[in-house]
Amino acid sequence: MRVYAGCRAIATVRRLAEGAGFGYTGDMRTLFLAALTVSTLACSAPQQQNPEPVSHKAAADLQPDEFAALRRAGVDRGRLRCAARNHWSDSMRGEAKATVDGMLAAMEKAGAALDDKAKAELRKDLVDKVFWRMVQTQIVDGELHNLGAVAVADRTLPDGRPMLLFRTAFTAEPASPDSCVQSLVAAGVRHIVNLYAGPMPTEALEAGERQAVSAAGGSYFTAREHPEATNFRENLREGDSPETQKAAMQAVAKLIQEQILNPNGQPPKGHVQVHCGGGMHRTGMVVGVLERCWNRTPLPQVAENYKRHVGWRSDRSPGGFEEKNLEFIANFDCGLLRPAQAQP
Numbered sequence: 001m002r003v004y005a006g007c008r009a010i011a012t013v014r015r016l017a018e019g020a021g022f023g024y025t026g027d028m029r030t031l032f033l034a035a036l037t038v039s040t041l042a043c044s045a046p047q048q049q050n051p052e053p054v055s056h057k058a059a060a061d062l063q064p065d066e067f068a069a070l071r072r073a074g075v076d077r078g079r080l081r082c083a084a085r086n087h088w089s090d091s092m093r094g095e096a097k098a099t100v101d102g103m104l105a106a107m108e109k110a111g112a113a114l115d116d117k118a119k120a121e122l123r124k125d126l127v128d129k130v131f132w133r134m135v136q137t138q139i140v141d142g143e144l145h146n147l148g149a150v151a152v153a154d155r156t157l158p159d160g161r162p163m164l165l166f167r168t169a170f171t172a173e174p175a176s177p178d179s180c181v182q183s184l185v186a187a188g189v190r191h192i193v194n195l196y197a198g199p200m201p202t203e204a205l206e207a208g209e210r211q212a213v214s215a216a217g218g219s220y221f222t223a224r225e226h227p228e229a230t231n232f233r234e235n236l237r238e239g240d241s242p243e244t245q246k247a248a249m250q251a252v253a254k255l256i257q258e259q260i261l262n263p264n265g266q267p268p269k270g271h272v273q274v275h276c277g278g279g280m281h282r283t284g285m286v287v288g289v290l291e292r293c294w295n296r297t298p299l300p301q302v303a304e305n306y307k308r309h310v311g312w313r314s315d316r317s318p319g320g321f322e323e324k325n326l327e328f329i330a331n332f333d334c335g336l337l338r339p340a341q342a343q344p
Contacts, residue, residue, distance in 0.1 A: 062149060063308075069151035073161050073271070075187045082168060082180035086146040086279070088311040088320035089138060096131035128199065136200040139278050140172045145180050146279035146309055150287060153295045155261060155268055157188070164188075164271040165260060167287050167309070169279035170196070174208030181212050181273075190218035190270025191263040193255075195230050195282040197223035202277075218270060221259050229255050233282050236324060248328065253336040256290055280310040280320045285328055293334035302329060 061084050062070075062077065070077055100123055108114070114122065138144065148167040155163035166184055174181035181192075192213045194206060210220040223230035232248035258265060260272050276282040284306045291297040291305065306326055311319025 062147065066149045069149050069162070069164060072151065073164050073188075075149075075164065075271075079183060080147070080180070080187060081178055081183040082147040082166075082171065083143050083145040084147045086144050086169070086309060086311045086319075087138075087142070088278070088280070092134045092138070093127075093131055096127050096134060099130055100126040132198075132200045135277070136170070136202070139169050140205070143172070144278065145169055145171050147180075148279075148287070148305070148309060150291060150295070152260070152272075152290070157271075158267075158269060163268045165287065165290065166271060166273040167279055167283050168273060168275045169283075170200075170202055170205050170275060170277060172205075174205060174212050179212075181209055184271075184273050185212050185216050185218070188271045189213065189273045190216065191259070191268070191272045192218070192220050193259045193272060193274040194220070194222045194224075195274065195276040195286070197227060197230060198277060200277060216270075219264055221263075223276075229259075230282065233285065233325075236328065240324070245328075245331070249333055249336055252286060252289055252332070255286060256294070256337060260286075260290065261294070278320070281322060281325055284309055285325050288326070288329035289332045289337070292329060293332060293337045299330055 067077065103126065104114075104119065104123060146167070146169040150165045150167070151162045152165050157163055166189060168180065168184075171180035173179045176182065190213065192209055194209065196202060206222060206224070210222075213220055229251055232251045235244055236248050238244075260274065262268070263272060274283055274286060288302050288306050291302045292299060297305075303326055306329065307321060310321045312321045313319060
């Protein structure tokens with residue numbers, strides 16, 4: 001996965017270098033050497049032109065309660081082209097820094113003159129760009145779909161079947177007939193809630209998702225168009241004052257009420273899919289609150305579900321686990337969602 005991420009970073013490096021002032025004349029040699037450095041560092045391993053896709057059957061699958069929810073809703077797991085697996089590599093940031101340091105060294109060797117301030121700024125921008133390309137490649141090319149399924153209490157479809165909330169990460173090729181997204185739409189998903197609005201270049205994936213669900217008569221909610229509804233995690237990371245906590249809880253409650261329980265303010269006409277980037281943090285917080293406060297799932301089970309979807313293996317290998325996210329779920333005021341479901 002690191003190979004593909006580094007190779008994809010070349011285009012990003014080219015655009016960023018051009019934007020930083022490396023022109024189309026003699027300095028193109030500098031840019032070429034920078035891209036060549038990325039190729040050497042990240043693309044030296046042999047690559048298959050058409051690598052075989054990873055089958056969801058080869059990885060850990062859904063939990064027994066999830067299989068039961070699918071059966072009650074009449075959804076065939078075998079027809080869902082979505083893997084339940086997830087993983088988080090903690091080496092990507094270091095790899096991105098090493099790659100960028102090599103690129104900058106090649107630029108300087110080729111004669112690019114950068115003062116310390118300009119070099120530091122360029123390094124920071126390049127590291128971020130390369131890192132997020134690596135993250136997206138790990139998620140999408142690695143088929144880390146992070147599939148989960150929850151039967152939403154007291155919510156049924158027009159035909160009487162229970163409504164399901166599917167959780168995923170971003171998945172590849174949403175326009176492809178054999179993709180994860182298309183299989184979810186075929187299973188009855190009629191509303192997709194995309195909580196991601198970060199730096200990964202996901203516009204093409206988002207457009208494919210929107211088209212897939214719209215073609216089935218469904219709807220699409222994206223954080224890029226509603227940042228006020230989805231900035232709760234960033235706000236909590238910047239501070240955890242009582243006021244910030246309250247505002248985040250209100251935002252999550254509103255999101256659950258208006259986009260999951262009553263999509264677009266209407267009774268559900270199909271299942272709902274929710275995801276962020278990797279299906280870990282925002283998605284985990286929203287699903288965890290719904291499980292605890294709406295479904296009345298015991299907190300220990302909610303915590304286990306959260307940890308499973310962030311790639312947690314042990315305290316020494318926590319994956320993408322963030323304690324504050326789990327604390328938010330545990331401390332959430334369930335009365336904001338539905339007083340009758342509030343827990344002690």
